[in-house]
Amino acid sequence: MNSILLIDDDFELGELLQEYLSMEGFQLTAVQDGETGLTEALSGKYNLILLDVMLPKLNGFEVLRKLRAESNVPVIMLTARGESVDRVLGLEHGADDYIPKPYHHHELVARIKALFRRIELSSDVTPQVSSELHVGDIALNPTTRTARLDGVELQITGAEFGVLQCLMEHVGELVDKDTLSIAALGRPLMAYDRSIDMHVSNLRKKLGKRDDDSDWIKTVRSRGYLLVNV
Incomplete structure (x- = not known):
């Protein structure tokens, strides 16, 4: 229970x-x-x-x-x-x-x-040797639910982990907010709901800037977000 x-x-x-x-x-x-x-x-x-x-x-x-x-x-x-x-x-x-x-x-x-x-x-993720996701310096392990940036573990919440995993699984692709909300919160986004925007904002702060001083996560206005493909 x-x-x-x-x-x-x-x-x-x-x-x-x-x-x-x-x-x-x-x-x-x-x-x-x-x-x-x-x-x-x-x-x-x-x-x-x-x-x-x-x-x-x-x-x-x-x-x-x-x-x-x-x-x-x-x-x-x-x-x-x-x-x-x-x-x-x-x-x-x-x-x-x-x-x-x-x-x-x-x-x-x-x-x-x-x-x-x-x-x-x-x-429910089945442990696999190759289960880790990698995008540039970001590594994410769905089995242990840990994420690392340049080898250092990121202190992220479960919701932030869900957003990051979804973006990494679709790296370089636009992911709409409904999809991110289901991945992070288990529910579709509601009207006037800013939860995903805030989780993405928190992730941006924790990931910092890329080598070229740009953000890892880009906003596609009124549509969603994408993780930059290195």
């Missing part, structure tokens, strides 16, 4: 989600403050973290920043509806996905299942 940690100071919401998610086959643990949530999130007991922004003791962004320094466990940020800046900040700090509050429980379950589907698909 997949284990989920909810970090949200709404006690009643936690009780409702525990009951609802248990019927969907998930085990949910709820904590109500950021400090306790960070300790629990770093325990290694959970497959997914649901993280609210507004929390006592330590806000959601601080929890995520500290968590990402030590763990790549998938995180879905719970943000206030209309607060697009919270979504952008959450993705910049390393969240895999976000869902605005108030949300319908069916929508939350759909997002959770989508992320787990992406994780399960990525873990």
Whole structure:
């Protein structure tokens, strides 16, 4: 059974989600403050973290920043509806996905299942001697889910790994945002959804510049992205 940690100071919401998610086959643990949530999130007991922004003791962004320094466990940020800046900040700090509050429980379950589907698909890779992908100085291993740049391991999230793998598998080709979203998040892109743009932006920062001072990932306006073929 997949284990989920909810970090949200709404006690009643936690009780409702525990009951609802248990019927969907998930085990949910709820904590109500950021400090306790960070300790629990770093325990290694959970497959997914649901993280609210507004929390006592330590806000959601601080929890995520500290968590990402030590763990790549998938995180879905719970943000206030209309607060697009919270979504952008959450993705910049390393969240895999976000869902605005108030949300319908069916929508939350759909997002959770989508992320787990992406994780399960990525873990089904059959180990092969030649399974690594190489583009210039970038090497990616789908089996171990690690990526290296010039021999140094990149600290990337699961969503960023999904984007990079998809781009490397189609190096030199335009990849539309829907395809990248399915690879990274297990779901098609939604209207006004900037998650893939932010994951690509984060990847650009981590990859740095090519030898000619150009970006590894090029934007094809209103269509998608491509990884430059060396």
